[in-house]
Amino acid sequence: MGGLMHLSGFQRHLMGAIIFGGMILLPILVIGLANGPADSYTGAPGEATCGSCHGTASGNGSLVISGTPAKYTLGQTYPITVTIQNTGQTRWGFELAAVDAAGKGAGQFILTDPVNTQLSDNAAPARDYVKHTAAGTFNGTLDGPVSWSFNWKAPNVGPGKITLFAAGLAADGDMTPAGDIAYSTSIATSCCKVPGDANGNGVFSGIIELTFIINYLYKGGQAPSCLEQADANGDGIVNVRDITYIINFLYKHGPNLVCP
Ligand code: HEC
């Protein structure tokens, strides 16, 4: 049973190199995981997912965003949870962004669990990202499900439709991108509750809304707090057609006002 003493000079040298290499490598791996994945891998427009490095093997699990309301209230805070599971996998990760129709980051993330989640708080209009920490990979949790929770505060002035995009990873815990299964999902939320309520006071009052939209479009007036509520014909843009549509609705038995 040869100990170190019985190794040749070359073998001893090799051993030293492996030990030395391991000491250097370990902190890098740990730092890598503590930092979490790089920004911009949520599957949002213009972004790839974790699968671009971790392969695209298909799994038997799921990635779900819960807590997002179908309709958000301006300025209100919502607890959001991201849950992932996959039989046989043992280590987990995620990244999430909230993006408006123009592709900009929307609203604000507030961490409620800084042990397991961290925030990339980027200067607007860049997107912010919530993602796992090293502890938040829940290493050794066989099959899952595991979840991460945080708050999302809707913007005070609504850019309209906002979509939460999440990418998740069901990993095998070998500290390499091999053997892992990538997921992505998204869910949309809208501020439009009262179609045609351009001034955002909660009720539709015909001529008052028309005046508000005309002022906004042609006289540099205040923007609707929820832009979608001024998009009365629901075609995704606020313009003169919405004015005509509202006039038709009010005075010519035209079709109902809608949310886009
Ligand atoms: C640019 C390439 C790249 C992207 C994109 C990437 N990763 Fe990784 N990931 C790595 C590498 C390389 C490792 C190996 C360990 C290390 O270097 O930190 C790793 C390791 C991991 C591990 C541990 C894997 C295991 O089997 O133990 C998790 C968990 C993880 N990444 C999560 C994510 C998540 C979640 C995303 C997407 C939001 C993501 N990664 C996107 C390169 C990437």
Ligand SMILES: [Ca+2]
């Ligand atoms: Ca792996």
Ligand SMILES: [Ca+2]
């Ligand atoms: Ca109103």
Ligand SMILES: [Ca+2]
């Ligand atoms: Ca319109």
